[in-house]
Amino acid sequence: xxxxxxxxxxxxxxxxxxxxxxxxxxxxxxxxxxxxxxxxxxxxxxxxxxxxxxxxxxxxxxxxxxxxxxxxxxxxxxxxxxxxxxxxxxxxxxxxxxxxxxxxxxxxxxxxxxxxxxxxxxxxxxxxxxxxxxxxxxxxxxxxxxxxxxxxxxxxxxxxxxxxxxxxxxxxxxxxxxxxxxxxxxxxxxxxxxxxxxxxxxxxxxxxxxxxxxxxxxxxxxxxxxxxxxxxxxxxxxxxxxxxxxxxxxxxxxxxxxxxxxxxxxxxxxxxxxxxxxxxxxxxxxxxxxxxxxxxxxxxxxxxxxxxxxxxxxxxxxx
Amino acid sequence: xxxxxxxxxxxxxxxxxxxxxxxxxxxxxxxxxxxxxxxxxxxxxxxxxxxxxxxxxxxxxxxxxxxxxxxxxxxxxxxxxxxxxxxxxxxxxxxxxxxxxxxxxxxxxxxxxxxxxxxxxxxxxxxxxxxxxxxxxxxxxxxxxxxxxxxxxxxxxxxxxxxxxxxxxxxxxxxxxxxxxxxxxxxxxxxxxxxxxxxxxxxxxxxxxxxxxxxxxxxxxxxxxxxxxxxxxxxxxxxxxxxxxxxxxxxxxxxxxxxxxxxxxxxxxxxxxxxxxxxxxxxxxxxxxxxxxxxxxxxxxxxxxxxxxxxxxxxxxxxxxx
Numbered sequence: 001x002x003x004x005x006x007x008x009x010x011x012x013x014x015x016x017x018x019x020x021x022x023x024x025x026x027x028x029x030x031x032x033x034x035x036x037x038x039x040x041x042x043x044x045x046x047x048x049x050x051x052x053x054x055x056x057x058x059x060x061x062x063x064x065x066x067x068x069x070x071x072x073x074x075x076x077x078x079x080x081x082x083x084x085x086x087x088x089x090x091x092x093x094x095x096x097x098x099x100x101x102x103x104x105x106x107x108x109x110x111x112x113x114x115x116x117x118x119x120x121x122x123x124x125x126x127x128x129x130x131x132x133x134x135x136x137x138x139x140x141x142x143x144x145x146x147x148x149x150x151x152x153x154x155x156x157x158x159x160x161x162x163x164x165x166x167x168x169x170x171x172x173x174x175x176x177x178x179x180x181x182x183x184x185x186x187x188x189x190x191x192x193x194x195x196x197x198x199x200x201x202x203x204x205x206x207x208x209x210x211x212x213x214x215x216x217x218x219x220x221x222x223x224x225x226x227x228x229x230x231x232x233x234x235x236x237x238x239x240x241x242x243x244x245x246x247x248x249x250x251x252x253x254x255x256x257x258x259x260x261x262x263x264x265x266x267x268x269x270x271x272x273x274x275x276x277x278x279x280x281x282x283x284x285x286x287x288x289x290x291x292x293x294x295x296x297x298x299x300x301x302x303x304x305x306x307x308x309x310x311x312x313x314x315x316x317x318x319x
Numbered sequence: 320x321x322x323x324x325x326x327x328x329x330x331x332x333x334x335x336x337x338x339x340x341x342x343x344x345x346x347x348x349x350x351x352x353x354x355x356x357x358x359x360x361x362x363x364x365x366x367x368x369x370x371x372x373x374x375x376x377x378x379x380x381x382x383x384x385x386x387x388x389x390x391x392x393x394x395x396x397x398x399x400x401x402x403x404x405x406x407x408x409x410x411x412x413x414x415x416x417x418x419x420x421x422x423x424x425x426x427x428x429x430x431x432x433x434x435x436x437x438x439x440x441x442x443x444x445x446x447x448x449x450x451x452x453x454x455x456x457x458x459x460x461x462x463x464x465x466x467x468x469x470x471x472x473x474x475x476x477x478x479x480x481x482x483x484x485x486x487x488x489x490x491x492x493x494x495x496x497x498x499x500x501x502x503x504x505x506x507x508x509x510x511x512x513x514x515x516x517x518x519x520x521x522x523x524x525x526x527x528x529x530x531x532x533x534x535x536x537x538x539x540x541x542x543x544x545x546x547x548x549x550x551x552x553x554x555x556x557x558x559x560x561x562x563x564x565x566x567x568x569x570x571x572x573x574x575x576x577x578x579x580x581x582x583x584x585x586x587x588x589x590x591x592x593x594x595x596x597x598x599x600x601x602x603x604x605x606x607x608x609x610x611x612x613x614x615x616x617x618x619x620x621x622x623x624x625x626x627x628x629x630x631x632x633x634x635x636x637x638x639x640x641x
Contacts, residue, residue: 121382219379220424224488225410226441234437235426242428314428314472 007295008069008288012062015287025282026078065288074292075285079277084289087274092293094164095263095270098186099255102193103248109194110201111244115237117202118209129206133199142261145192149265152188159188162267189266193255204247209240242313249301256294325352326496326528327376327414332389334368334375343599345371345384347552350626353496358522358529360539360560362575363549364596369532370419372549373498377416378406393496412442415489416498421482422505425473431484432469438491457487460524461517479510483517490521500532515541536579540564545632548572551597551607554626557634568635570612606638614639 030041056064068075074084117126136144153159160166164185170178212218213236221235259272260279267273271290278286310317334346345368353359363369374380376391376398390397398409418424425434435454439445455465461483473481482502489497499518503511519542522529531543539546539560546563548556548571556569567573574592594611597603606624609615618638626636 216418216420216423217426220418220485221426221437223377223379223410223416223418224438224441225407225412226437227407230437230441234429239426239428312428315474 003299004296007299008066008292009062011288011291011295012065015284015291016058016061069292074289077278077283077286077289079281079283079286080274084286087286088271088289088293091269091271091274094268095256095259095272097182098189098193098263098268098270099252099259101186102190102197103251103255105190106194106197106201107244107248110198111205111237111241113198114202114205114207115209115232115240118206118213118240119232119236126206129199129202133203136196136199139196140261141192141196141258142265144195145189145262145265148188148192148195153266160185164269185268189262189268192262192265193258196258197251197255201244204244205240208243209236212236212240215239242309245309245312246305249298249305252301253294253298256297324355326355326394327351327353327530328390328392329372329376330390330392332372332375332391333387334371334380334384334389335387336371336381336384338383338600340600344387344602345552345599346375346389347602349389349549349552349554351547351554351557353528353530354545355528356526357544358531358542360531360533360543360546361549362533362536362539362546364534366596366599367549368552368599369534369549370500373416373500373530373532376498377410377414379416408442411438411489411494412492413494414496414498415492415494417482417485417489417500417502419500420505421485421502422478424485425481427473429472430469431471431473431476434484434488435469435491438488442492453491454487457490458484460490460521461487462513463487479506479514482506482510482514486514486517486521490525490527493525494527496528496530498530498532501534502531503533503535503538511535511538518542536575548575551602552599553607553636554634555608555636557626557632559632562633568629568633568640569608569637570614570639571608574611606636 026045027038027041030036030044031038034041036044065075072085074088076082077084077087080087113125113129117123117129149161153161165172165178165181166185170181172178218231218235221231226235256271259270260275261272262268263270263272264276271293274286275290277283278290329349329351332346332349333344336343336345347368349368349372351361351372361369361372371380371384374384375386378398380386386399389399391399393409393413398406401409425431429437432451432454436447436450439450439453451469454469458465458468463480463483468476468480468484476484482505486502502518503514506514515538518529518531521527522542531539533539543560546558546560547554548563548569550571556563556567556572558568563572564576567576571592574590577590578592592611597607597610603610603620605621606612606615606619609619612619616638622638624636624638624641626634627641628634629640
């Protein structure tokens with residue numbers, strides 16, 4: 001809780017120190033769109049932002065913000081002319097969907113592959129994976145996303161160009177065409193994350209498994225005549241995975257950060273996409289609201305990891 | 320003694336480790352018979368190659384270790400020639416082993432009971448109830464409270480308890496040969512004594528052949544029937560325990576026996592062997608013991624003494640007896 005409070009305060013200060021005034025973004029827009037004079041546009045803009053009072057002292061704004069936050073109200077987004085809560089409610093499920101799908105895919109494949117490499121030792125996959133991980137770690141995730149977008153979506157037309165589903169073709173609900181359509185739209189964003197993260201997970205698992213490999217209980221398990229598959233999964237994998245679980249929480253944070261650009265590339269209506277819009281539009285309320293959610297998400301993920309850690313590692317249980 | 324009917328025969332075994340400095344030959348043409356139904360002890364200093372020998376038998380050599388040549392027969396079957404699946408079946412079903420660091424031989428994230436179940440199911444089909452019933456029996460044999468131990472995680476048990484769990488586990492499939500690699504080295508004296516008594520009981524009740532690997536001579540004197548002495552990757556002397564202790568032939572064995580401190584004896588009478596054991600990376604030519612041997616001759620410096628039978632069941636590798 002204290003972490004959350006500190007984070008929101010720092011967040012407020014940082015966001016409000018971003019140079020530029022939101023009003024002029026709008027004024028410029030109105031001038032461009034309606035061809036009215038600058039003064040007229042400024043008047044319209046001020047009317048449009050009924051709840052926006054840039055002349056109020058900052059500390060007053062801060063208190064308002066915290067008060068609203070405590071009531072569960074994240075504010076009002078002038079850009080979309082919607083409460084931030086409503087935007088979050090529509091965007092959060094998509095981001096959670098994409099993130100959980102990418103995280104579980106890259107985690108599971110990475111863990112299995114890492115375990116395999118550690119067990120087989122000197123295979124040619126080992127240097128290949130290391131090189132791959134170094135390469136993808138050095139590539140920003142939006143570059144991967146853009147390459148996928150350009151080649152698979154634009155050039156080859158295999159995947160949709162934008163959105164989370166085609167509203168004209170399918171009706172939301174628990175029906176097969178809708179689910180298929182959603183997965184089809186999610187494929188490239190998910191693939192971008194997986195391509196970016198799978199190498200790192202594999203290397204982490206390999207490193208962890210190699211150190212477990214030296215343990216006496218692994219040798220003892222082999223001596224007990226256990227089957228290879230059983231030794232690798234229950235004795236090596238099972239213990240080697242423990243430190244990786246703690247990293248999941250950290251990974252969620254970095255993936256959320258990555259979502260800003262990835263979702264923008266694919267025009268995917270998740271939190272990251274709205275975040276990018278909020279930054280472009282100097283939409284303080286939306287920015288703060290989304291930041292707050294990301295922070296809360298990371299803290300929550302850490303909490304969950306703390307809770308499940310004793311379940312996967314009996315040594316961490318309290319007597 | 321039953322030299323004619325050994326359960327395990329190691330012949331001319333050469334095991335090497337690839338290390339950065341070169342190649343370490345940890346077993347240099349080792350031949351050893353393990354007599355059926357007896358407690359056989361393999362004695363030597365740290366680094367003399369005892370553990371390497373039993374690891375080669377179990378097929379659990381570290382990744383940088385390999386068998387260069389030699390044969391290992393388990394009841395007339397060369398186990399080095401078996402395919403991996405046949406080899407896997409022999410482990411624990413025929414030859415079980417209590418590892419040097421037995422305290423770390425249990426998976427930290429698995430309950431003790433799961434170890435028993437895992438082990439049995441890898442070899443035969445048996446119901447969980449049957450397995451647990453047998454486990455309880457064996458745990459009682461090693462004087463542990465089955466209910467408390469079976470549901471515990473390894474970190475909840477003491478070192479001595481874990482050691483006894485491993486011994487119970489090793490008896491689960493009624494193996495014909497039980498290898499114990501330094502079973503007492505990590506335990507305090509009281510627990511050691513207790514463990515030796517347990518092992519004696521197990522041996523008497525089950526009639527199981529044991530190969531005890533140790534550097535602890537008092538333990539050997541207490542429970543072993545036959546003893547093989549290893550020095551610097553080679554077997555230097557083999558014989559019955561009384562003969563080894565009362566009439567050691569090889570100068571190294573002699574030195575070893577006389578280096579045991581006694582509580583009542585005069586410490587000044589203790590005679591440690593002069594010098595240091597040689598490095599396996601660069602062993603001395605000829606007899607490996609010659610730089611430390613009071614009887615060394617020119618011949619010892621140039622030629623390796625073969626291991627020869629000087630009397631029935633008594634082998635020694637020294638030119639004084641060849």
